[in-house]
Amino acid sequence: MRTSYSGMYPRPTKHGLLRNDDVAPTRPADRRGALLAGLAAPRFTLAHESVVIRMQGNSDGSHVWFDPIGLRIEPGQAIRWLNLDPGNSHTATAYHPKYFERPQRIPEGAEPWDSGYLLPDESFFVTLRLEGVYDFYCAPHEHAGMVGRIIVGQPGRSPGDSVSARPASGEPIPEIALRAFPSVDDIMRRGVVRPT
Amino acid sequence: MRIAVATFALIAAGSLPALAADQVGKAPPTGAYKKVSELVKLPDFLPGLGQLYVDPKTLPAGPFLAYDREGRLVSTVYMLPVEDLSNKDKRFDDLAAPGGDVDHVDVYFNAGHPGVEKPHAHIVLWHVPKADEARVAAK
Ligand SMILES: [Cu+2]
Numbered sequence: 547m548r549t550s551y552s553g554m555y556p557r558p559t560k561h562g563l564l565r566n567d568d569v570a571p572t573r574p575a576d577r578r579g580a581l582l583a584g585l586a587a588p589r590f591t592l593a594h595e596s597v598v599i600r601m602q603g604n605s606d607g608s609h610v611w612f613d614p615i616g617l618r619i620e621p622g623q624a625i626r627w628l629n630l631d632p633g634n635s636h637t638a639t640a641y642h643p644k645y646f647e648r649p650q651r652i653p654e655g656a657e658p659w660d661s662g663y664l665l666p667d668e669s670f671f672v673t674l675r676l677e678g679v680y681d682f683y684c685a686p687h688e689h690a691g692m693v694g695r696i697i698v699g700q701p702g703r704s705p706g707d708s709v710s711a712r713p714a715s716g717e718p719i720p721e722i723a724l725r726a727f728p729s730v731d732d733i734m735r736r737g738v739v740r741p742t
Numbered sequence: 743m744r745i746a747v748a749t750f751a752l753i754a755a756g757s758l759p760a761l762a763a764d765q766v767g768k769a770p771p772t773g774a775y776k777k778v779s780e781l782v783k784l785p786d787f788l789p790g791l792g793q794l795y796v797d798p799k800t801l802p803a804g805p806f807l808a809y810d811r812e813g814r815l816v817s818t819v820y821m822l823p824v825e826d827l828s829n830k831d832k833r834f835d836d837l838a839a840p841g842g843d844v845d846h847v848d849v850y851f852n853a854g855h856p857g858v859e860k861p862h863a864h865i866v867l868w869h870v871p872k873a874d875e876a877r878v879a880a881k
Contacts, residue, residue, distance in 0.1 A: 690853035
């Protein structure tokens with residue numbers, strides 16, 4: 547019996563997101579190791595090792611995107627947004643009433659974030675500890691569908707709960723952005739979802 | 743010696759006859775124009791456009807005046823939000839065009855950027871020949 551992970555989805559190790567052998571044993575046959583990993587993972591999983599989400603755009607600025615657009619990580623892992631677009635500024639902003647009174651699309655109790663405008667080659671770090679689905683957008687490019695989704699650990703009771711488009715007094719989420727989110731299932735299956 | 747010649751060429755280019763009203767041929771333009779990268783958080787030089795100046799009162803449409811790395815005017819740009827272009831009650835009238843002769847025009851979609859956050863069309867009046875668009879290309 548595997549004790550290291552009770553979730554219905556495979557661990558993200560197979561997608562290369564975890565690189566520390568201490569917390570991600572490659573031989574799960576060693577039950578003791580797996581058990582230890584299961585205990586250690588929530589607190590010590592690579593808080594120092596960040597996963598990069600690139601902010602990109604094409605040369606005439608007609609198309610902008612996050613890459614990856616969907617990402618699965620372990621609790622406590624850091625995300626780094628990096629602007630690789632030489633001709634534009636981008637933000638990484640959580641959907642939350644705290645910022646611009648937007649609908650909440652991060653887990654209850656999780657700390658929202660707003661990077662502010664990042665110039666080319668600037669970056670911004672956030673460490674996500676609470677499990678669940680986190681949706682974010684780029685402030686100047688939400689209307690161009692520049693959004694992304696991070697799943698920390700397990701997505702929660704049901705995807706519908708954690709990503710409800712609960713109305714806030716601010717602007718509703720534009721249709722083009724709603725359509726752009728990769729599905730929770732897709733992210734859980736693939737670990738990393740690149741923009742198409 | 744080569745540096746001296748290059749410098750002289752730059753000075754000569756800069757002393758072309760001034761345009762009437764606002765002086766816009768060389769950066770910075772006179773009048774109410776402000777550097778876009780000082781108004782909003784955007785790179786100082788935008789690959790494909792150059793260094794932009796705009797009178798903030800004219801946002802979002804502009805005109806934006808675009809200069810190459812030597813401060814020479816290369817184009818005048820208008821930025822028209824797509825939602826305004828498809829709104830039957832919205833018009834853009836009498837937009838200023840201080841840049842002089844137009845060699846050719848480009849029109850293309852832009853997903854948005856600080857200053858003009860909504861998706862919009864760039865209408866670019868090039869004051870230089872096609873080949874000289876390279877002056878504002880990415881390095
Ligand atoms: Cu963006």
